[in-house]
Structures are given as structure tokens and as C-alpha cells.
Amino acid sequence: MRAQFVLSEIWIGLRRNLTMTIAVITTVAISLALFGGGLLINQQVSEMRGYWDQRISLTIYLCTDVSVSTTCQENGPATEEDRTALQADLEQMSEVSSVEYVTQAEAWQDFQDRFANQEALVEATEEGDIPDNFRVQLTDPSQYDAVQSAVEGRGGVDTVSNDQSVLDQFFGLLDGLKWAALTVAMVQLAAAALLIGNTIRLSAYSRRRETGIMRLVGASNFYIQLPFLLEGAIAGLIGGIFASGFIVATKFFLLDRIQEWFQFDVTLGMGSVLYVIGMSMILGVLLCTIASFLTLRRYLRV
Structure with missing residues (x-):
């Protein structure tokens, strides 16, 4: 019964704040795509440095x-x-x-x-x-x-x-691209955290009657917070899934093309791509869950 109740609360929250949820997923996806792209470029630069050194x-x-x-x-x-x-x-x-x-x-x-x-x-x-x-x-x-x-x-x-002088210029260009992607990703992640917090706050406010009843019947703080935390985690997971497509595209349509142009024999394996995807998805889930938790502590007052 408890699991069924939690799932129903999650569905209610997602349906009531559908527009905000879509905005959260989109922002998280863009942020994680840029973050994962930066990590992938960083791995490619490291591999190429080792190769050319x-x-x-x-x-x-x-x-x-x-x-x-x-x-x-x-x-x-x-x-x-x-x-x-x-x-x-x-x-x-x-x-x-x-x-x-x-x-x-x-x-x-x-x-x-x-x-x-x-x-x-x-x-x-x-x-x-x-x-x-x-x-x-x-x-x-x-x-x-x-x-x-x-x-x-x-x-x-x-x-x-x-x-060395030629390679320094080339790696300087790649390092600039990497740090630019990571910087934009950090800004986007900060924006995503704020948007997630606002969405969870609105969801908690719209369901204040239900949470009040739950408090009256003796529900624990964690049990009341759990549906909101799972909403954030699900949004982060979906955003990470969308971002993984961009990360794969970065590998095949950017990094592999660069190697073809310059005839580099340093290709990242799918293991590196899966590692970056895993890191990005974990970051997305943690970011949304932590942002939801901090928001609930301030606004839910349980």
C-alpha cells in the first residue's frame, strides 16, 4: 500500500506540474549533455596527449x-x-x-x-x-x-x-573548447538546480493539504518527502537519458571527424563513452534529488 501511495503521489505531482517538469528535464538534459561532452573531450585530449608525447x-x-x-x-x-x-x-x-x-x-x-x-x-x-x-x-x-x-x-x-610548438597550439584549442563546454555546463547545472527547487516547491505547495493530513496521521518526515525526492530523481534520470544521445553524437560526429581530418590514430572506445554517460546520469539524479531535498527542508516545514 505504501509503495502504491508513493507512486500515486509521484504521478499526481508530475501531472500537476507537467510544464515545469518538462522544463526541468530539458534544462537537465542540456546541462548534462554539455557536461558529458566536456568530459568526453577531456578524455580525448588526454589520450591524444599521451599518443603524441x-x-x-x-x-x-x-x-x-x-x-x-x-x-x-x-x-x-x-x-x-x-x-x-x-x-x-x-x-x-x-x-x-x-x-x-x-x-x-x-x-x-x-x-x-x-x-x-x-x-x-x-x-x-x-x-x-x-x-x-x-x-x-x-x-x-x-x-x-x-x-x-x-x-x-x-x-x-x-x-x-x-x-611541440605545433601541438601546443592544437591542444590549446582543444583545451579551450573543453573548458568552454564545462563552464557553460556548470552554469546550466546551477540553473537546473534552481528550476528543480522551484518546481518541487510548487509541487509541495499544491499538495499542502495532502501532506498536512499525512502529518496528522503520524507519517514520518522521510515518508512525506519521498514522493518529491523521487520526482526530482526521475526528472534527472530522464534528462540524463536524453543527454546520453548527445554524448554519443559528440563521439561519432565531432571527435571521430576531427581524427579523420588530422589523421589521428587515437580513437576513444565505447567504454569511455559509457563511462561518461554513466557519470552524467548519476550526476543528474544526484543533482535533482539534492536540490529537491534542500528545497523541501525550507518550504515543506515537516
Whole structure:
């Protein structure tokens, strides 16, 4: 009987405040969708950082006959002795895990392969425009400054290019997107909590006669509050279910597309998506339940 009474009270509350309930569910769904999207982007950024941190390398371009840097103009093209000495010094550095020498022909072929979909750029570049170089893999990505400063200005060295500067800009963009989504989500969650509290307050006020009778017959505070708490929890659960669709769409239509554009081989599994969905739904239920409980303590006066 008690369970049947609680269910009937929940149904009465949802029916009397249908418009407000729909507004709560919509606000919670939007909030959790943004929150879950931010968590998903955060996981993707973390995975990509780990992937690229293991692949950050320095490219040391050597002087050629057409190099225009001051060092190359003063010392001329890199000699075999320059290359041998540079490679030996690099291999002795503790910050370096591997060194690979790339000839001009190999560098030209690699350039054609990387930019095969940009025919105009490939046609505008001729063999010999890209100098021979050393590709240096680092043991610790944070030590690229030490290696870079050690080789810059040496005889035969034209320029030093590092992947870190490019990746920092890219990850800065993703971090900005992540924090923007989380900030908007927090604002939306705060708005959802206020709206939930107002809805529960109106529901409690509209049923003040029933709750008064329940108090007179000796019903406990928890028994009187339970239908209102369950109303909030159900609204949070439904909002979380709707938000889960947006989270799945974020994974397939945003994150996977970004990887296709940049040819990243770091794809989040469905386990990560289910984890984010679970966290978002739990947050939605807790948020609505806690907001309902705090509102009832203030307005129900039981």
C-alpha cells in the first residue's frame, strides 16, 4: 500500500506540474549533455596527449647551397664531417632516444606522401627544395629545448623544427573548447538546480493539504518527502537519458571527424563513452534529488 501511495503521489505531482517538469528535464538534459561532452573531450585530449608525447621529435635541417640563414651563408653547405659529428653528438645525449638521417631524396618522397591530397603544393615544390635532415626522437618530450639549444648555430645546421610548438597550439584549442563546454555546463547545472527547487516547491505547495493530513496521521518526515525526492530523481534520470544521445553524437560526429581530418590514430572506445554517460546520469539524479531535498527542508516545514 505504501509503495502504491508513493507512486500515486509521484504521478499526481508530475501531472500537476507537467510544464515545469518538462522544463526541468530539458534544462537537465542540456546541462548534462554539455557536461558529458566536456568530459568526453577531456578524455580525448588526454589520450591524444599521451599518443603524441611519445612521438614528439625534432627535425634538424642541414645547410644546402640554397639555404639563406646566416650560419649557412657563413659556413656553406653541410659537409660529411658536419653530419657525422652532429649525429655522433646527438646519439650521446641522454635526452635523445633515436636519430635518423633523411637524405634530400627521402625528404622529397616523404613530402609527396604527406601532402598527396594537395596537388598544387606538391607541384610548386621541387626535389632539392627540402634539405636533408636529422629526425630526432626524444626520451622525454619536455627536454626538447635542451636538444634544440645544443644544436642550433652549429656548423652545417640550418634550422631546427620541433613538433611541440605545433601541438601546443592544437591542444590549446582543444583545451579551450573543453573548458568552454564545462563552464557553460556548470552554469546550466546551477540553473537546473534552481528550476528543480522551484518546481518541487510548487509541487509541495499544491499538495499542502495532502501532506498536512499525512502529518496528522503520524507519517514520518522521510515518508512525506519521498514522493518529491523521487520526482526530482526521475526528472534527472530522464534528462540524463536524453543527454546520453548527445554524448554519443559528440563521439561519432565531432571527435571521430576531427581524427579523420588530422589523421589521428587515437580513437576513444565505447567504454569511455559509457563511462561518461554513466557519470552524467548519476550526476543528474544526484543533482535533482539534492536540490529537491534542500528545497523541501525550507518550504515543506515537516
